[in-house]
Amino acid sequence: MTATVPLAVERPTGGLAAARANLALAWADPIGRAGFALLGFTFLVAILGPVVFPFDPTEVGTSAASILQAPTAQHWLGTDELGRDVFRETIAGSQVSLLVGLLATAISMIVGTMAGLGAGYSRGLVGAVLVRITDFFLVLPTLPLIIVLAAIAGQSLGIIIVVIGLTSWASTARIVRSQILSLRERVFIERVRALGATDLRIAVVHILPNVLPLVFANTVLVIAGSILAEATLAFLGLGDPVHVSWGTMLHFAFEVGAAGRGAWWYLLPPGIGIVVVVLGFTLVGYTLDRILNPRLRNR
Amino acid sequence: MGGLRYLGRKLVQVALTLLAVVTFNFYLFHVLPGDPIKLLARAGNLQPEDIARLRELFGLDQSLPVQYLVYLRDLATGNLGMSLTYRQPVVDILAERIVNTVELLAAATVLVIIIGVVVGVIAAARRGTRVDTASVVTSLLFWSLPTFWTGLMLIFILGVWLHAFPISGSGTPGVVYASLGAQVVDFGAHLVLPTLTLVLVDIGQFVLITRSSLIDVLTEDFILTARAKGLSSSQVLWRHGVPNALLPVITTSALYVGLVVGGAIQVETVFSWPGMGRLIYDSVLRRDYPLIEATFLVFAMTVILTNFATDLLYMWIDPRVRNA
Numbered sequence: 001m002t003a004t005v006p007l008a009v010e011r012p013t014g015g016l017a018a019a020r021a022n023l024a025l026a027w028a029d030p031i032g033r034a035g036f037a038l039l040g041f042t043f044l045v046a047i048l049g050p051v052v053f054p055f056d057p058t059e060v061g062t063s064a065a066s067i068l069q070a071p072t073a074q075h076w077l078g079t080d081e082l083g084r085d086v087f088r089e090t091i092a093g094s095q096v097s098l099l100v101g102l103l104a105t106a107i108s109m110i111v112g113t114m115a116g117l118g119a120g121y122s123r124g125l126v127g128a129v130l131v132r133i134t135d136f137f138l139v140l141p142t143l144p145l146i147i148v149l150a151a152i153a154g155q156s157l158g159i160i161i162v163v164i165g166l167t168s169w170a171s172t173a174r175i176v177r178s179q180i181l182s183l184r185e186r187v188f189i190e191r192v193r194a195l196g197a198t199d200l201r202i203a204v205v206h207i208l209p210n211v212l213p214l215v216f217a218n219t220v221l222v223i224a225g226s227i228l229a230e231a232t233l234a235f236l237g238l239g240d241p242v243h244v245s246w247g248t249m250l251h252f253a254f255e256v257g258a259a260g261r262g263a264w265w266y267l268l269p270p271g272i273g274i275v276v277v278v279l280g281f282t283l284v285g286y287t288l289d290r291i292l293n294p295r296l297r298n299r
Numbered sequence: 300m301g302g303l304r305y306l307g308r309k310l311v312q313v314a315l316t317l318l319a320v321v322t323f324n325f326y327l328f329h330v331l332p333g334d335p336i337k338l339l340a341r342a343g344n345l346q347p348e349d350i351a352r353l354r355e356l357f358g359l360d361q362s363l364p365v366q367y368l369v370y371l372r373d374l375a376t377g378n379l380g381m382s383l384t385y386r387q388p389v390v391d392i393l394a395e396r397i398v399n400t401v402e403l404l405a406a407a408t409v410l411v412i413i414i415g416v417v418v419g420v421i422a423a424a425r426r427g428t429r430v431d432t433a434s435v436v437t438s439l440l441f442w443s444l445p446t447f448w449t450g451l452m453l454i455f456i457l458g459v460w461l462h463a464f465p466i467s468g469s470g471t472p473g474v475v476y477a478s479l480g481a482q483v484v485d486f487g488a489h490l491v492l493p494t495l496t497l498v499l500v501d502i503g504q505f506v507l508i509t510r511s512s513l514i515d516v517l518t519e520d521f522i523l524t525a526r527a528k529g530l531s532s533s534q535v536l537w538r539h540g541v542p543n544a545l546l547p548v549i550t551t552s553a554l555y556v557g558l559v560v561g562g563a564i565q566v567e568t569v570f571s572w573p574g575m576g577r578l579i580y581d582s583v584l585r586r587d588y589p590l591i592e593a594t595f596l597v598f599a600m601t602v603i604l605t606n607f608a609t610d611l612l613y614m615w616i617d618p619r620v621r622n623a
Contacts, residue, residue, distance in 0.1 A: 142561060147564070147595075149327075236568065259458075274445050275443055278443040
């Protein structure tokens, strides 16, 4: 039976060349390209912005008129409730959002991939327990969980990153597991097992590279979710008080009633910042998912 | 017979998950934060004998396993403790709030599913056209909107700017209603913006799921057969295509409950809607741990039980699941 399967079909699809090919396909798609453009813009702002327009959080307004001031030549996007420059504050906020999004996703990916590998490859008790734990985290409502953990653990950037990372890995684990369940029955895996490879070696050397592309598409979507989670947490007053993020800005804008006072310059910039970066990752993730997910291909 | 076995297995799973959530909750709130007496006596100027009395009162002099069993007994009898800020039993506060959240979420969920499915079907039926592309791009854009910010924007545009709808609370404060009808109208007006916020941010995923599921179904052989029989294209679409494309929509609906609970927290906070979401926000700001704990528990249990209900619905709709 195995002899009739052509070798080419069984060639592993992972690796750097495949990743580059997939990114090129995503770039060729108009939706994907729009996503890359938004991300390029955001990263440019986050890296160069604070150098060109540095933000000093201690530089507060000195008069009543300088508070929640509409845009002027001096303050392009007006001032916040302490009389600070909203334009510079928004640029500074981009760094916190991206940092939390990327690092939380890194934790989420590592935990999710390992849990998924274990759940998919171990047929014994370990696998069964990992499946149960994954399902448990999959049904727990994420935002209440994050709020509760942040309320108990405290409000530093490090804790926020860990909390978001440890609550968002379940979907990754599920994707990895279902991929492995289909992969481990494939012929090339049976061949390396026949050659005497250990379970661990098969999992890490032969299965992991084949799972990674789909994990990659999922990663991009998890980054979008993590950035939204950080913004929401900060908006609810559970952000890091030292490092101002877009969510923190909107928290204070809400607290001082910026909407009722018509202070659109305080509401729009941080919100648009969040939408631009989240939309960027969502568009790229959606496109990659369509390219990489065999069930969705050609849609 | 297979159905009963499936049902039994699902029941055991739900019971285990609920127990896990309760245990997780116990660990989170009773083991992790350290000494609750310090939380209760915030100033901390208590005499040692007072502390000892409080420890005894709250059962903290018992061993952890005993505390856990007492906790389980209290939960089973509906004793969720006292709120630190309201100085009222937590259960009473929850009972007052839960109705408002259910009303808000029910309104939003019904609208999201109906509109989402209809738009998704239209997009799939006109696959590749401008209508299709527009609905995909709009869905992805709405999907990327932060819920709380969307709420703030609606307050700004429709509330403050156009004065179209009330922006805060569930009724006009201080008003004596002339009739029940007037009260319902006022409540409905207050419900518009929070519901609209939830519908906007959550509709995208239903459009996308319905669209891709229907596109999948439309390539199957029985659709070709239906066409070959000479049925009109709308008959093929709505009678043969859509019903078969709805299973993934049900799965999404189950996952959606977990999501919309998070949406409720944000929307209720922004619009001062007196529900469970606003409650968890207020109690987090005031560090009212018994209240946070109970609210989280209610949210988690709701999501777990809804998932269970979806499993049952699946079993009823799709015989393949029952016999798996």
